[in-house]
Amino acid sequence: MKIGYPCINQSLGKKTISTFRLSSYSEEKLIKAVSYNLSVLKEILSYNIQYSLLFFRISSDIIPFASHPICKFDWKTYFKKDLLRLGQMVNEKKIRISMHPDQFVVLNSPNKEVVKNGIREINYQTAFLDAMKLDNSAKIQIHVGGTYSDKISSSDRFIKNYNTLLSVEARSRVVIENDDQRFSLKDCLVIHDRANVPILLDVFHHECLNDGHSIQNAISDAGNTWKKDKDGVMMMDYSNQEPNFRRGKHADTLDVIKFNRFLLTTMDSGYDLMLEIKDKERSAIRARHILDQLA
Numbered sequence: 001m002k003i004g005y006p007c008i009n010q011s012l013g014k015k016t017i018s019t020f021r022l023s024s025y026s027e028e029k030l031i032k033a034v035s036y037n038l039s040v041l042k043e044i045l046s047y048n049i050q051y052s053l054l055f056f057r058i059s060s061d062i063i064p065f066a067s068h069p070i071c072k073f074d075w076k077t078y079f080k081k082d083l084l085r086l087g088q089m090v091n092e093k094k095i096r097i098s099m100h101p102d103q104f105v106v107l108n109s110p111n112k113e114v115v116k117n118g119i120r121e122i123n124y125q126t127a128f129l130d131a132m133k134l135d136n137s138a139k140i141q142i143h144v145g146g147t148y149s150d151k152i153s154s155s156d157r158f159i160k161n162y163n164t165l166l167s168v169e170a171r172s173r174v175v176i177e178n179d180d181q182r183f184s185l186k187d188c189l190v191i192h193d194r195a196n197v198p199i200l201l202d203v204f205h206h207e208c209l210n211d212g213h214s215i216q217n218a219i220s221d222a223g224n225t226w227k228k229d230k231d232g233v234m235m236m237d238y239s240n241q242e243p244n245f246r247r248g249k250h251a252d253t254l255d256v257i258k259f260n261r262f263l264l265t266t267m268d269s270g271y272d273l274m275l276e277i278k279d280k281e282r283s284a285i286r287a288r289h290i291l292d293q294l295a
Contacts, residue, residue, distance in 0.1 A: 001291060002096050002272040004055025005284040009044045016040055019064040027073050030064060034075060037062045038082050045089055053284050055096040055272050060125065067117070067124040076131050087132030096272050097138040098235060099125045107165075108145035108158035119165050126170045136172045137232025141200050144176055144183040144191065155187065159195045172230075175200045177237065180208035180248045185218050192225045199225045203262070204239040204276070208248050215262075219269045232272075238262070239276040250276055254283035260290055267294065 018033040105118035177200040178185045201222035226234045240251040277283040
């Protein structure tokens, strides 16, 4: 099992991304930002290797405005050597990589322009992972989207757009995750049956919204949607509820007692685990120690 965290390493005192306003876009600013972002990504990956955190989610903004029509710059060619070196590092150390587009990526929107923008974002992230020469176990996770007062029609629209608008390369990387308000694991399984898209199980979301699946059954059902020879082992997201806040608020730090209990009942299922917890690598290191003690 690989354990990781998303986007930002707080111990290094740096953010993963440098960006700027769209109104001040220039190729000079883009090159400067991307150069910085890739150097920080290398530093984060080196840190993660040191602490055996071999799962990392790269920020969608690592190439600022890459999916926006304003960006005509050929970043894949300009940064080819840097991306290949990073990819070599990832492959040699067997690090699992993922990306997660922002909330504006909604493939089931009735608004065709929204869908078009989402496709551009997915295509950019696919190109980024391809430029690093990562295999198809490096995934792009998205939500199904909104229900728009008709979940069945919204699911149908997602399936149609997924099958007809995404390239073969993008479909090889995209996975869907269950959310905490609209599309449960059961809803995602219905979509999988018609689109064959793997399901990333979000454990915390499943606690908030499920259809009677135990966590063990949920892991089994979601895991069956992954083809290990093509997709790698299944990915899962994990967090806890932050006490005394609205339902669905991610915890600031890992609840080690709950996490220990979770591992004891599920770790034999075979998965890589992304911790969506506010203190990032600090909780991930604690989780790694717990796992090592149980192994």
